[in-house]
Amino acid sequence: MSDSKLIDQLKLGATFRGPWTLLKKELLRFWRVAFQTVAAPVITALLYLLIFSHVLESHVQVYDGVPYTAFLIPGLIMMSVLQNAFANSSSSLIQSKVMGNIVFILLTPLTHMQFFLAFLIAAIIRGLVVGLCIYLVAMWFIDLSVANPWLIIAFALLGSALLGTFGIIAGIWADRFDQMAAFQNFIIMPLSFLSGVFYSIHSLPPFWQKVSQLNPFFYMIDGFRYGFFGKGDVSPMVSLAIVGVSFLLLALITLKMLKSGYKLRT
Amino acid sequence: MSQPAIKISGVHKYFGALHALKGIDLVIEPGEFFALLGPNGAGKSTLINILAGLITPSSGTISVMGFDVGSQYQQARQLLGVVPQELVFDPFFNVREMLRFQAGYFGRGRENDAWVDEILEGLGLADKAHTNMRRLSGGMKRRALIAQALAHKPPVIVLDEPTAGVDVELRQMLWEFIKKLNRDGHTIILTTHYLEEAETLCSRVGMMKQGKIVALDSTSNLLNKFSGKHLRLTLGDVTLPTSIESLVRHIENGIYTFALIDMAQIEFVLSVLRTANVKVLDMQLNEADLEDVFLSLVGSSSLSNASSGRLS
Numbered sequence: 001m002s003d004s005k006l007i008d009q010l011k012l013g014a015t016f017r018g019p020w021t022l023l024k025k026e027l028l029r030f031w032r033v034a035f036q037t038v039a040a041p042v043i044t045a046l047l048y049l050l051i052f053s054h055v056l057e058s059h060v061q062v063y064d065g066v067p068y069t070a071f072l073i074p075g076l077i078m079m080s081v082l083q084n085a086f087a088n089s090s091s092s093l094i095q096s097k098v099m100g101n102i103v104f105i106l107l108t109p110l111t112h113m114q115f116f117l118a119f120l121i122a123a124i125i126r127g128l129v130v131g132l133c134i135y136l137v138a139m140w141f142i143d144l145s146v147a148n149p150w151l152i153i154a155f156a157l158l159g160s161a162l163l164g165t166f167g168i169i170a171g172i173w174a175d176r177f178d179q180m181a182a183f184q185n186f187i188i189m190p191l192s193f194l195s196g197v198f199y200s201i202h203s204l205p206p207f208w209q210k211v212s213q214l215n216p217f218f219y220m221i222d223g224f225r226y227g228f229f230g231k232g233d234v235s236p237m238v239s240l241a242i243v244g245v246s247f248l249l250l251a252l253i254t255l256k257m258l259k260s261g262y263k264l265r266t
Numbered sequence: 267m268s269q270p271a272i273k274i275s276g277v278h279k280y281f282g283a284l285h286a287l288k289g290i291d292l293v294i295e296p297g298e299f300f301a302l303l304g305p306n307g308a309g310k311s312t313l314i315n316i317l318a319g320l321i322t323p324s325s326g327t328i329s330v331m332g333f334d335v336g337s338q339y340q341q342a343r344q345l346l347g348v349v350p351q352e353l354v355f356d357p358f359f360n361v362r363e364m365l366r367f368q369a370g371y372f373g374r375g376r377e378n379d380a381w382v383d384e385i386l387e388g389l390g391l392a393d394k395a396h397t398n399m400r401r402l403s404g405g406m407k408r409r410a411l412i413a414q415a416l417a418h419k420p421p422v423i424v425l426d427e428p429t430a431g432v433d434v435e436l437r438q439m440l441w442e443f444i445k446k447l448n449r450d451g452h453t454i455i456l457t458t459h460y461l462e463e464a465e466t467l468c469s470r471v472g473m474m475k476q477g478k479i480v481a482l483d484s485t486s487n488l489l490n491k492f493s494g495k496h497l498r499l500t501l502g503d504v505t506l507p508t509s510i511e512s513l514v515r516h517i518e519n520g521i522y523t524f525a526l527i528d529m530a531q532i533e534f535v536l537s538v539l540r541t542a543n544v545k546v547l548d549m550q551l552n553e554a555d556l557e558d559v560f561l562s563l564v565g566s567s568s569l570s571n572a573s574s575g576r577l578s
Contacts, residue, residue: 015373017370017373017374017375018370018371018372018373020370021366021367021370021371022367022371024367024370025359025367028358028359028363029358032358033358096356099354099355099356099357100350100352100354101354101355101356103320103350103352103354104354104356104364104367104368104371104414105371106318106319106320107318107319107320107343107346107348107415108343108368108371108372109339109340109341109343109344109371109372109373110371111340261322265319265320265321265322266281266315266320266321266322
């Protein structure tokens with residue numbers, strides 16, 4: 001078979017099989033170490049749940065008729081979804097860069113869009129798997145109502161997509177593990193802890209309420225929680241729009257970085 | 267009409283103020299076994315990385331079988347298999363998984379498994395197929411790296427110093443496999459520090475120095491052009507007469523190697539030594555090899571290392 005005929009035949013196959021292979025590799029990568037990538041964050045979230053619900057259950061009233069433990073669970077689920085979506089794409093990329101094996105992907109005909117989609121979907125799946133595990137375990141402790149499942153799904157998908165994309169940016173930008181740790185400790189952790197996971201922002205002084213409204217994590221957690229209780233600190237549609245626009249913005253930046261080969265190709 | 271396997275036209279590359287490649291023009295025909303030689307910093311790896319799409323040239327074009335590596339990178343990369351110089355691996359997977367992934371990125375599925383088996387067999391990796399990459403020895407990792415570049419059965423194969431730090435047994439096995447691929451029609455481009463490898467394996471040689479190609483010809487033509495003899499004299503600890511000092515190529519443990527143009531110079535050297543009362547303890551005469559060609563073109567900076575058969 002001549003080379004040009006072979007290429008024509010492969011074009012269609014490569015369009016789907018190439019990115020599918022990369023996605024499969026990314027999924028297997030975290031699944032092989034599921035103890036660290038799934039079990040550990042589930043345990044961490046459950047420890048938060050046990051400690052905070054035990055200490056604060058009788059002291060804090062957030063929404064009328066909603067026990068504090070019930071209020072806490074969606075926030076913890078979403079926080080874990082976001083943190084793990086970020087961790088998946090960022091750690092995969094920084095490891096590949098430091099180990100040098102990113103070259104195996106850079107030498108292939110995969111386009112920047114296919115590269116992006118494979119890493120993005122893997123990050124979403126890791127986030128959702130962790131979130132689902134926490135939800136299933138938390139169900140043992142408390143019966144959680146669901147007011148609007150579509151909102152829950154929409155915020156889980158968009159939130160993990162947003163953080164998965166942010167993880168790709170961090171993974172491309174960082175050259176060393178300590179730079180990545182700085183990203184985790186100085187951006188992801190403060191934004192997720194100060195987003196209303198453990199409290200309603202209405203319990204904060206007006207100034208800190210305003211500051212919280214600048215935190216994109218707040219909208220993801222508030223919107224996700226709205227799906228369970230039918231109430232929140234802001235309208236879920238406003239949150240959905242903010243999260244959606246933020247995702248599109250970061251996705252465009254990521255695609256531009258990947259297309260130009262920023263920090264990946266010289 | 268068939269396209270050249272590789273066509274490089276007017277390629278320049280600047281890294282800041284450093285002019286790493288200074289206008290490279292090179293055509294490699296399908297089926298060739300081509301060697302790219304040069305000391306460290308000559309620009310070989312930069313050129314290979316531009317070919318692989320890892321570095322963008324400042325100007326000029328490179329195509330693989332007629333497909334531009336920039337604007338038609340998907341087609342160009344389908345046709346190209348590059349073995350990176352660094353010994354890199356993915357610690358999460360075993361050898362067979364890595365090969366399947368690598369083939370998969372290029373659109374190949376299970377139908378490619380027979381070829382993967384052939385590579386594993388050819389490179390002596392068959393019994394390591396289910397071993398995690400992390401657990402392989404250095405030599406085995408090098409084989410796996412080569413196997414990964416071949417996983418999608420590319421017609422053009424580039425090996426960037428594949429035998430650096432590799433033991434003799436693996437080198438020979440590797441070359442047997444690469445020679446078979448070349449016989450089967452694959453174009454092979456090789457950069458190496460081992461000149462005897464290039465001399466034995468490659469039909470054509472390009473030599474680079476400071477970002478330029480300083481020689482480009484068939485191996486036999488280059489050897490003829492720079493034909494000459496090596497006279498190795500064991501003299502012990504002596505002071506050489508100045509008239510023959512310029513002919514000395516290398517001195518080690520009292521053994522003096524003279525690079526001579528013809529037989530007449532042998533008599534000249536010996537007569538000068540006789541006159542100076544220097545006793546010849548042993549004598550050996552060798553034909554010139556690619557190393558002499560290399561040294562006369564690339565200069566004496568690599569002399570000390572070259573004498574041990576390896577340039578750095």
